[in-house]
Amino acid sequence: MMTLIGIVTILLVLLVAWQLIRIAELSAEIKKENLTGLPNVKENDVQGKLLFGFLIFLMAGFLYTVVAWGPKVLPTPASVHGEKTEFLFYLSLGIITAAFLITQPILFYFSYKYRGIKGRKASYMEHNNKLELIWTLVPGAVLVLLISYGLATWVRIMNPKFDEDPIVIELYAKQFGWTARIAGEDNKLGYANARYIEDVNILGIDKNDPNGLDDIVVQNLIKIPVNKPIKLKMRSQDVIHSAYLPHFRLQMNCVPGAITEFSFIPNKTTAEMRNDPMVVRQVSEINNIRTAKGEDPYEFNYILLCNKICGSAHYNMQMVFEVVSEEEYKDWLKEQKTFAQSI
Amino acid sequence: MANDVLTPEVAHHTEHHHHKETFWTKYVFSMDHKMIARQFLITGIVMGTIGMLMSILFRLQLAWPEQPFPILKFFLGKWASEGVMDPSMYLALVTIHGTIMVFFVLTAGLSGTFSNLLIPLQIGARDMASGFLNMLSYWFFFASSLVMVISLFVPDGPAAAGWTVYPPLSALPQAMPGSGTGMTLWLVSMTLFIVSSLLGGINYIVTVLNMRTKGMSMTRLPLTIWAFFVTAILGVLSFPVLLSAALLLLFDRSLGTSFYLSDIMIQGEVLSNTGGSPILYEHLFWFLGHPEVYIILLPALGITSEVISTMSRKPIFGYRAMVGSILAIAFLSFIVWGHHMFVTGMNPFLGSVFTFTTLLIAIPSAVKAFNYLTTLWKGNLQFSPAMLFSIGLVSTFITGGLTGIILGNSALDINVHDTYFVVAHFHIVMGLSAIFGMFAGIYHWFPKLFTRMMNRKLGYWHFWLTFISAYGVFFPMHFLGMSGLPRRYYTNTAFPMFDNLADINVVISVFAIAGGIAQLIFFYNFIYSAFRGPKAPQNPWKSNTLEWTTPVEHIHGNWPGEIPTVHRWAYDYSKPGAPEDFVPQTVPLSDEEKNTFHN
Structure with a gap:
């Protein structure tokens, strides 16, 4: 019923618009107004003012969205590297917002100020090397700052140095779900390949590889200890997926035939x-x-999502990451079955 | 110069020859660049309508997830049997929407139309270097469009792996319904498209280099031509790489090769493929994919440069800097493709290099933006609909370009990669800017395309509704992305953490529907004006460029007599001492000008 009303409304709006247009055309015909070609002085005046009006709309819209929707963005990052990227993110956002708030008003103010009303003459100006040099160098300087800060951050994220060996955990993606594998006591993952997948061995772990016997396979929920470095290794069974943990500011693709990794x-x-x-x-x-x-009701959890189109249920691949104290992590780990126990 | 090839005698001969034209040679298999431009434009508009309609369908699902809509049932049939869209169909719609908009509308529809129309007219040539190749270029495009449209009707649905069609998803029919026949047709269509694009591109390059009229040095070319010329070079250098990517994908799909496939188990079946890597595909795809962004954008910027200068009644500010930044952007566009792949697991060092090169693009882009602003400064602005769309382009080019500074920085891309932040960024900087450029081009050169004028009042309505809706649709998406919402999700209801974003999605969809309806005004204006609009005067915008010296009615060879000689650059607007506020390129330099003229 609602949709029917919706469709009828759209049709009515169209009809009204159509009629208004006809009226405008007919009245223009009567007044012998020229509706094509260069606009007349009055139109330039109106359009120039409208452009200024748009500036107000744009700025009001900007303010409204920041106030109304700004609080919805991701909360404080929950990882060490995330705090670094968060700072850079808001620094960059501040710079580009400033650029936005300077250039858009200039654009629409100029459009309004120099609208072609009576008596206006354009000035002949081909170029100005000094000005052009300034707006090459200023963005250049800002970019040097952002690039060097960005690269330093990137290198530290991608080649992290930790005080202790990170706990190795595998994230395994398939259509449409996640499985995690904790490397167990030896902290080494056993070799795995899709060819070995059978029955309960859903990750295709090689039974002959001793490293794999103490691995712990979990689904739906994984617990990890707080303040301990963790190395995630991603694999995929079928198509490309992407392991996305927005609260940790962490993302890495899962590529079939390859192992990718991300430490945090x-x-x-x-x-x-x-x-x-x-x-x-x-x-x-x-x-x-x-x-x-x-x-x-909803309770906050760290969530792992898939962020690379992977098929019809791409929108619903989730796993909960629970960050707990080290003791709780160890207790939880003891309750889990190792790979050797499960086969 | 090669324009000697078509001496007046030859031109006269051609004209005479064309008296015996039939309907087929005039309207269908035409070799006249003006007719081919119209063919590209109309096909592009038809495809654009399909692409836009698709976006409205999936916006319905995103704002009101899994609610039944009769309109969905009407358009999607069995894919929305109860009026609720099927998840696979959702992916198919976003895939085909992207493919159509990127390639069929903003590449062929934009470049195909305006390169064809304006290159010969603005450089002073009788036609393209090869009319025959030009005709082939259109018909390959037409065939490509046809195959793409046919793919919408195959039983398993069209390709649905995203417009980038990454394997293995696109390579394995078991992976999703759209990866069957639909995907094969997608590849066939794209192959035809690439052929069309190459034939067109080679033609544009040759024509610009060899067929300029007397006096039309490269530094006197209008910026439109510079943009089309550099775009054609980008296309010729990058589309073949996409072809190779598509061919290897075809081999993997049909011949059992393993270029992109390795160690895969799908639907309970272990595949024998080993040793391949889908990352190879991503490299090949984005080697085209990134220049493609500029293949879309540069022509729009070229059109805007021309329109803003003409309608400000002022020379374009910093002509040489504008040409320089087009060249710089084009060069850089070849060495930045890896920024689409920061989180694929490729070597982090490569990520660093691509961050560096990517952020450099901001510099020539900033130069262009500032030069547009300075062109407006102290102008005498004439707000034709084309001018309004050009101002709109400058606005979206800045807004969308700025967020690129975040996305291009690899450390920041980690978290916003593939979220709605990206969707907002590329739709604003590339989608909106390019479509605004295209609209500006249509309103401005309609007299040259259809010999008639478009209605200005309707143009105003069209612009304002489109411009407001455009910001209304894409600006809010930044907030979705900063909330961590991934793109290409059929619904966000599976994750309670996104429940508070539902109202933003409703706002976006309402604006999308409003923007869609606004296009009806354009269609009406376009069709009505093409048939019934008032006849165009010789030079309706009081413009300097050569196309306004040709007769209003289309003739073969463009100029009845000799091709005019060019004496100056295209931007002598409001020149002190000139009798009017424009000095066409055909007016010889006065004695004082000879000493001061910078060209």
Whole structure:
């Protein structure tokens, strides 16, 4: 019913627009107004003012969205490298917002100020080397800053140096779900290949590789210790997926036939994050929406998502990462079956 | 100069010859660049309508997930049997929307139309270097469009692996329904498309280099021509690489090779392929894919340069810097493709290199933006619809370009890669800018395309509704991306953490529908004006360039007599001492000018 009303409304709007256009055409015909070719002085005046009006719309829209939707963006990062990238992100965002807030008003103000009303003459100006040099060098200098900061951050993320050996965990993607494998006591993952997949051996771990026997395979939920370096190694069974953990500011593709990796240190436990003021605000906003719809309340969790198109259920590949204290992690680990025990 | 090839006698002969034209040679298998331009434009508009309609369908699903809409059932049939869109169909729609918009509308529709129309007219040539290749170029494009449209109707649906069609998803029919016949047709269509693009591109390059009229030195070329020329070079150098990527994909799909496949188990079946890498495909794809962004954007910037200068009644500011930045952008566009692949696991050192080269593009882009602003400064702005769309382009070019500074920085890309932040970025900087450039071109050169004028009032309505909706659709997407929302999700309801983004999605979809409806005004204006619009005067915009010296009615060979000689650059607007506020390129330099003229 709603859609029917919607369609009828659209049709009516169209009809009204059509009629208005006809009226404009007919009245122009009567007034012998020229509706083609160069605009007349009055139109230039109106359009110039409209362009200035658009500037107000743009700036008001910008302010509104920042105020209304800004609080919805990802909360404080929960990893050590994430804090570094977050700073660079908001530094860059600040710079480009400033550029936006300077250039857009110039564009629309000039459009308004120099609108072709009576008596205006354009000035003949071909170029100005000094000006052009300035706006080559200023963005250049800002970019040098952003590039060097960015590269330094990137290199540190990609070639991390940790005080202790990171815990090795494999993230295995397939259509449509995640499986994780913790490297076990030896902290070495056993060799695996899709060819070895059978029954409970869903990751295709080579039974003859001693490194694999103590590996621990989990689904739906994995616990990791806080403040410990973790090396994630990604594999895929079928197509390209992407392991995306937005709260850790972490993403890496899972490529069939290859192993990719990403190391990080989670520095906030799930419990801590649930008390983060921004998270509290967002969760209560979400729960208001969910209660209104009669859905179960939501509790914050670190979530692993797929972020590379991988097929029809791409939109629903999830796994919970629970960041806990080291003791809790060890206790949890003891409850899990090793690969040797499960086969 | 090669324009000697077509002496007036020869031209006269051709004209005479064409008296015996039939309907088929005049309207269908035409070798006249003006007719071919129209063919490209109309095909592009038809494809664009399909692409836009698709976006409205999937915006319905995104704003009101899994709610039934009769319109979905009407268009999608069994893919929305209860009026609710099927998830595979959602992916198919975003895939074909992207493919159509990137290649069929903004590459062929934009470049094909305006390179064809304007290169001969603005450089002073009777036609393209090879009318026959030019005709072939259109018909390959037509065939390609036809195959793409046919692929929408195969039983398993069209290709659905995203417009980048990464293998193995696109290589294995078991991976998703769209990777069957639909994907084969996609590859066939793209192969035809590449042939079309190469035939066109070679023609444009040769024509610009060899067929300029007397006095039309490279430094006197209008910026439109510079843009089309460099675009053609980009296309000729990069499209063959896409062809090779597509061929290898075809081999993997049909002949059992393993270029992109290795150690795969799918639908419970272990494949024998080993040793290949899908990352190879990504490198090949983006070696075209990134220059492609500029193949789309440069012509729009060229058109804008021309329109802004003419309609400001002022020379374009910094002509040489504009040409220089086109060249710099074109060069850099070949060495930045890896920024699409920061998180593929490629060597981090490569990531560093690509970050460096990518962010450098901001410099020539900033130069262009500032030069546009300075051209407006102290002008006498004439707000024709083309001018409004050009101002819109400058606005979106800046807004969208700025977010590139975040995405191009590998450390930051980690978190926003493949989120709606990217969707916002490329739609604004490339999609909107290019389509605004295309609209500007249509309004400005409609008299040259269809010998008639478009209605200005309707143009205003069209511009304002489009411009406001465009910002309304894409600006909010930045916030979705900064909330970590991945693109290409059929619905966001699977993750409660995204529940508070639902209202943003509704806003976006409402603007998308409004923007779609606004295009009806354009269609009406376009069709009505093409048949019933008032006849165009000789030079409706009081413009300097050569195309306005040709007769209003199309004739073969463009000029009835000799091709005019060019004496000056294209931007002598409001020149002190000149009787009017424009001095056509055909007006000889006065004695004082000879001493001061910078060309």
